[in-house]
Amino acid sequence: MKRDVGGMGENLLGVWTDQIGITANRSLNKDAAGWDFILEWPINDTDSKEKFKIPFDKSPSPLKCVLQIKSTDSSKGSISVKMTNWFHLVHHPLPTFFLVLEFAGQNDCQNAYLVHVGPELIGKVQKKLRDLCVQDPNFTLSKKTMQLKGKAEERLKSLDGEGLQAAIVANVGTDFDAYVRDKQELVTKVGYEDSGGLMNVTINLPKDVDPDRHIIDFDLGIVNQLEIKGGTLFDDRFGSKLAQSELEEGSKLEIVCEPIGPGEISVTNEELRKSVRLACQVFVPSAFGHLLPKEKIRARFSHRFVECIVSLFGKQREVSLNMKFPEPNDRVLIRELHGLSALVLLIGEANERSNKITLSTKLNNERVGSGEIKIDQKLSPTAIKWANLVERAWTIARYFEMDSDLSLSAHDLSQHEGPMLTMSGFLDYQRRDFKLTFWTHESSSLQGMECCIPVVAMTNLGEKIVGMAAGLIGTINLTGEKKEDEIQCEVVTNDVRIVDQYVGDDAVEALAESEGMKERVIEKYKDMDIIELDL
Numbered sequence: 001m002k003r004d005v006g007g008m009g010e011n012l013l014g015v016w017t018d019q020i021g022i023t024a025n026r027s028l029n030k031d032a033a034g035w036d037f038i039l040e041w042p043i044n045d046t047d048s049k050e051k052f053k054i055p056f057d058k059s060p061s062p063l064k065c066v067l068q069i070k071s072t073d074s075s076k077g078s079i080s081v082k083m084t085n086w087f088h089l090v091h092h093p094l095p096t097f098f099l100v101l102e103f104a105g106q107n108d109c110q111n112a113y114l115v116h117v118g119p120e121l122i123g124k125v126q127k128k129l130r131d132l133c134v135q136d137p138n139f140t141l142s143k144k145t146m147q148l149k150g151k152a153e154e155r156l157k158s159l160d161g162e163g164l165q166a167a168i169v170a171n172v173g174t175d176f177d178a179y180v181r182d183k184q185e186l187v188t189k190v191g192y193e194d195s196g197g198l199m200n201v202t203i204n205l206p207k208d209v210d211p212d213r214h215i216i217d218f219d220l221g222i223v224n225q226l227e228i229k230g231g232t233l234f235d236d237r238f239g240s241k242l243a244q245s246e247l248e249e250g251s252k253l254e255i256v257c258e259p260i261g262p263g264e265i266s267v268t269n270e271e272l273r274k275s276v277r278l279a280c281q282v283f284v285p286s287a288f289g290h291l292l293p294k295e296k297i298r299a300r301f302s303h304r305f306v307e308c309i310v311s312l313f314g315k316q317r318e319v320s321l322n323m324k325f326p327e328p329n330d331r332v333l334i335r336e337l338h339g340l341s342a343l344v345l346l347i348g349e350a351n352e353r354s355n356k357i358t359l360s361t362k363l364n365n366e367r368v369g370s371g372e373i374k375i376d377q378k379l380s381p382t383a384i385k386w387a388n389l390v391e392r393a394w395t396i397a398r399y400f401e402m403d404s405d406l407s408l409s410a411h412d413l414s415q416h417e418g419p420m421l422t423m424s425g426f427l428d429y430q431r432r433d434f435k436l437t438f439w440t441h442e443s444s445s446l447q448g449m450e451c452c453i454p455v456v457a458m459t460n461l462g463e464k465i466v467g468m469a470a471g472l473i474g475t476i477n478l479t480g481e482k483k484e485d486e487i488q489c490e491v492v493t494n495d496v497r498i499v500d501q502y503v504g505d506d507a508v509e510a511l512a513e514s515e516g517m518k519e520r521v522i523e524k525y526k527d528m529d530i531i532e533l534d535l
Helices: 006-019 045-051 085-092 119-135 160-174 176-189 211-219 334-353 382-401 410-417 417-427 508-525
Strands: 025-026 037-042 064-072 079-082 097-104 111-118 145-148 197-204 224-235 240-249 260-270 274-281 298-302 308-309 319-323 357-363 366-373 434-440 452-463 464-485 486-493 497-502
Touching: 006 025, 006 064, 006 097, 006 111, 006 160, 037 357, 064 079, 064 085, 079 085, 085 119, 085 145, 097 160, 111 160, 119 145, 119 176, 119 240, 260 298, 260 334, 274 308, 274 334, 298 357, 308 334, 308 357, 308 366, 319 334, 319 366, 334 357, 382 410, 382 417, 382 452, 410 417, 417 452, 417 464, 417 497, 434 464, 452 508, 464 508, 497 508
Parallel strands: 064 097
Antiparallel strands: 025 037, 037 064, 079 145, 097 111, 197 224, 224 240, 260 274, 260 357, 274 298, 298 308, 308 319, 357 366, 434 486, 452 464, 464 486, 464 497
C-alpha cells in the first residue's frame, strides 16, 4: 500500500505547533485558498502588562502566518506548484510560507525547509504572471506552474516547533503590522521601479507654436492640457507592456507635475545693492523631456506668486520671470505677501532708475541658472502702492510678533492705510521723518520752542486690533503764512518716542484704550509744550 506522505507532513506540523503552544487552523478548501494552515500565536499578557508596559489598546497584533505544506519522499530536485497557489500566497495579506518536508523514504522527517514568499518570490511570481499575460492574454492560470526549491539557508536548524518558530520570526521580524503594510505595498509596486504608464499618442498642437517648447511647457505644468487626436495607453511592468485602453480623438491629456526638490529665486539690483530671495519648488520635465533635444530643456522655479523659467543647457540660456497678484479679497499669509511686495518694490525702483536686474536660481543649494532679465510686466502705481502697504503691515506684524500666522487681503490693507502708515512710521527709522503743520492764535514766541505732539494709531491686523502711542518730539518753526488772526507753524522731526502699545480684539475697548494711551503720552512729556492735533 502506498503511504500517505502528505498526511505524515500535516501530522508532523500538528506536533510542532503543540510543542510551542500555537494554533494551526486547517483550510476547509485548500485547493481554492492556495494554502493548508493559518498559524496563530497567542496574546502574551505578561509582555503587555509587565515587560513593555504597553496598554492593550496600543499592543501590537499577535503573529499570524499562512503555511502550505509540501511533503516529499525525495531529497533532490524542485517541486512544481500551480500558479493559482502562487497567486493566492502572494496576494494574501498575511506572511506566507511553504514548509517543505523531506522524508526521503523514512518514517521520520529528514530535512525541512521554510520557504518565505517574501520580496524575492513576490517579484518573481508577479513577473511570471505579467509574462504569461503578454504571451497569451487568454491563458488558463490553473494550468501554469512555477518551480519551488528550498535553499540551504532556508533549512530549519532543528526539526521541531522551536526550529519552525525561529525561522518564521526571522522572516517576519518584530513588527508584524509593519510587515503586513509593507507586503501589500510591495505586491502593488514591484516591477514598476523603472517604468509605469506608457502611451502612444498623436497630439493636436495649436497653430504657430514651437512643438518642442509647447510639450516642455506641458511637462512643466505651464500648459494645462494637450488635445489628443488618438492613441493607446499601456501598462509597463517588468519591462513588459500591456495595452490598457484606446484614447478617443478630442480627449484631453493632463499630468500631475511633482517638484523634484526645494529651490530659490534670487533677484538682484546690483547698482542699488539690493536683493530679494524667494523659496520655491523646482519642476523639470519628467514625462517627455527625454524625448526632446537637450538644448530645449527648461526648469520651472515656482513660488506661490512668482514663476521663473530657466534653460538648463545650450549657449543662449533663457531666464524669465513672471509675477501674479492675489485677488483683492484673498487672505494670504503676510510672510508670503512680503516676498512678493519686496520683489515688486525692487523691480519698480530698478525700472525707475533704469538699473539692470539679474536673476539666479538654485536647486538644493546649487546654482543652476543666472542672467540679466527684462521684466515685461508693467508695474502700475496701484501695484507699487499695494507693495508699500504690505511692507508697512510687515513691519507692524513683526513688532507685535504676529508675522508667523497673520493673513491679510489687499482690501484689508487699503481699508486701514492711514493708521498703518502712521504706525509703521513710528517703527521704521528710514521712514521716521514726520512733518506736521498746524495753525494757531499764539504769538511768535512759539518759534524754536520744543514741543511734544502725542499721536495714537489704532488699526486692525488680521483678527486683532493693535495700537501704538508715541510722542513726536520736535521744535516749532513759524512758516510766515497767515490767515486772519492765525499763524502757520510746522514741526519737522524724526525723534519718535513710543510710550505705549495695545493688542486686543474688541473695538469698543480699543477706542477707550486709545484715549488712555494718549493721556499717558501727555503725562510723560508734561514738562514740554504739548500740541494736540487732530490727525
